[in-house]
Amino acid sequence: MVGPLHYAALLGLAQVTKLLLNEQSEIIAPSGYHDIPLHAAATEGHLEVVKILLDVGADCN
Numbered sequence: 001m002v003g004p005l006h007y008a009a010l011l012g013l014a015q016v017t018k019l020l021l022n023e024q025s026e027i028i029a030p031s032g033y034h035d036i037p038l039h040a041a042a043t044e045g046h047l048e049v050v051k052i053l054l055d056v057g058a059d060c061n
Helices: 004-011 014-022 037-043 047-055
Strands: none
Touching: 004 014, 004 037, 004 047, 014 047, 037 047
């Protein structure tokens, strides 16, 4: 199941990503679709979201 943070990352919604992270959304929750929010953002070329996720400790491996 894809959660709100995953959708925000997939769509490149940087402000929504920040808001969800402030609400303690899980940054590594796998979804089966692009695996984790960081992978979704990177695959879609949303570099601002990638940076936000890395800045809060998302694992890049």
